[in-house]
Amino acid sequence: MTTSVISDESAPAAPRPAPLLRVENLRTTIHTARGDLRAVDGVSLTLARGEMLGVVGESGSGKSVLGRTVMGLHRTGPTMTVSGLVEFDGQDVHAMSPRALRSMWGSDVGMVFQDPMTALNPVKRVGTHLTETLHAHRGLGRAAARGRAVELLDLVGIPDPARRITQYPHELSGGMRQRVVIAMALANDPKLLIADEPTTALDVTVQRQILDLLERLQRELGTAVILISHNLGVVAGRADRVAVMYGGRIAETAHAADLFVSPRHPYTEALLSAIPRLDDPPHARLRAIDGAPPDMVHPPAGCRFAPRCAYVHDDCTRELPVLASGRAGDESGHLAACFHPVANANRGER
Ligand SMILES: Nc1ncnc2c1ncn2[C@@H]1O[C@H](COP(=O)(O)OP(=O)(O)O)[C@@H](O)[C@H]1O
Ligand SMILES: [Mg+2]
Secondary structure: OOOOOOHHHHOOOOOOOOOOEEEEEEEEEEEEOOEEEEEEEEEEEEEOOOOEEEEEOOOOOOHHHHHHHHOOOOOOOOOEEEEEEEEEOOEEHHHOOHHHHHHHEOOOEEEEOOOHHHHOOOOOOHHHHHHHHHHHHHOOOHHHHHHHHHHHHHHOOOOOHHHHOOOOHHHOOHHHHHHHHHHHHHOOOOOEEEEEOOOOOOOHHHHHHHHHHHHHHHHHHOOEEEEEEOOHHHHOOOOOEEEEEEOOEEEEEEEHHHHHHOOOOHHHHHHHHHOOOOOOOOOOOOOOOOOOOOOOOOOOOOOOOHHHOOOOOHHHHOOOOOOEOOOOOOOOOOEEOOOOOOOHHHOOOO
């Protein structure tokens, strides 16, 4: 006798929407005079449409090389070897022709870097920067491009935009210049904005304004954002998800709230304790993590963080831990590359 199948059980699960960006086992090895430097050493991640991912880690951990490899700015050539997969909106970025890549940059993907002056030409007016990218990617005529340029400056919170477009970059403050760069990056409604230390060169008040702006644009325009920073505090309260990089690898990734409340990787825990706190006495010395980042030409055996880890065990120096949830049935996407994740009991007792 057979039992009939209950219809609910046979209903197929709703398919998950394809991510905007899929990175699998990405490696960028730079050929240096000292030997091969593993700047990015096996990174996998996904980014959903409209999502903000914060990528954090100390200087030299591979954040910028990761960002540039994802964009296809770093490709296999005489100075480096790239392997693994980068799929953007269904396209294999490293299989694209140089021409297709150029059309992707500045239209589907916008970029904002640390120093706005590197993106701005000192002898061109603010408006020209915007109208040129609008001509190039959209074929807008003069008047339409000018109208859109004013609109874009208004969008990024630049007062009196009709006057500003006639000015030169040096006539603007650092914060206003970075707003212009963000306007350029957004000119063609990109699906993804990569912001690499966009506020590191700015003072604290302006830094906050620019970060608020990025967050507002992500929400209002639905643009996915990768926000790269050496400062975990910069992505706190803004990113939907965070990936912590150490020695070219992702040490831990989770929804932002999970990462901040219950870090699993000792490196994340150390980074969190290095964020200045409101209850610190004034002029307290900034806490730093003891020890130096790994030499990625000769990385340490096993876990890259083992030589600096407060909880190091024997197995940590023998084998390289992979990113895993470590908890059966945990579907939260909270992953850590650690054999001995920080236990809840450890927290609050530093
Ligand atoms: N063009 C290059 N030539 C040699 N080494 C490089 C180059 N670019 C980056 N590196 C090295 O790659 C590693 C990662 O660098 P980077 O991605 O810039 O770090 P981060 O952005 O996290 O500070 C560092 O060790 C850096 O010195
Ligand atoms: Mg960098």
